[in-house]
Amino acid sequence: MKRMLSLRDQRLKEKDRLKPKKKEKKDPSALKEREVPQHPSCLFFQYNTQLGPPYHILVDTNFINFSIKAKLDLVQSMMDCLYAKCIPCITDCVMAEIEKLGQKYRVALRIAKDPRFERLPCTHKGTYADDCLVQRVTQHKCYIVATVDRDLKRRIRKIPGVPIMYISNHRYNIERMPDDYGAPRF
Template identity: 65%
Template sequence: MGKAKKTRKFAAVKRVIASKDARVKQAKANNTNNTVKQVQKKDTDLVREMPQVSAALFFQYNQNLAPPYQILIDTNFINFSIQKKIDLFRGLMDSLYAKCVPIITDCVMAELEKLGPRYRIALRIARDEKVERVKCSHKGTYADDCIMQRIMQHKCFIVATNDADLKRRIRKVPGVPILSVGSHSYVVERLPENGF
């Protein structure tokens, strides 16, 4: 037996506007006028002032970074350390060959508390007495913005994170190294060589 032909319902068919329609011509005319105005506006906008860079930076070399290193730790860095079975304190000392002071802000702590009982080991590590706590003065508990604000104010931190978006934001700030969890150890990105 053959298939019976089904007719389409009335409202199910999409209607297409013809290219010669007056509405299409009007929209194209408006777009060309807007692009000309935008090009003229871009030509008149010139950079009048450059953002001020820290005095500690010299050719992208941060002179504020010296042992003992102060390391701002993100939520996912602790979680990845637990997954890869890396001891946080020993791993930091092995990767940087110096004494390290792990620092956790209030926002990161709040993020860990929000994650619930599945992340209780990470919360226990964050509450360790070896980890220094830093108070936040801003509203909200978004850890990425908090970390970005800290490194913009003070260029003396190394940021420990595995978050791709946060890494992308940090790379735009000169002189701030990034520490992330590799396969079996921590990986340091953009740490300057000591020329002392």
């Protein structure tokens, strides 16, 4: 069995030896630096000033599917919820996700290809729609996210100033929308 020399062994030359570590004492009077995330300038307290009619609503795959199950017209129901003009936006990732679902979801695909929907091109790699929506909302705070997915809602709640639209009792509701914008409170 071979044995290795310790770096503190007496037989090693001075230049090859490991120097003992000296512990640095922290100065209690020194200022402590910490990194605080920069909040976007569009947020006034917790209210997002970039939100306003016409509302741009990022639509998720399952939101379209649940709207079909609840027999809701997407654009009309959004306008009924927000009392203003709404422009549903759909990213390439969400479109790819609907196309992957196959023949069973052809009605959802037809709704997603509606000319009233605005198509948003994606520049990132991969087609995971949840990451795409979270990334887009983090960069631009001018969107409302329409989703029924619990995990996605949880991720978006961590981002300040982004309202969430969801379906309950066969109609659309909005969460975290400031009172100033005339959003209904239920």
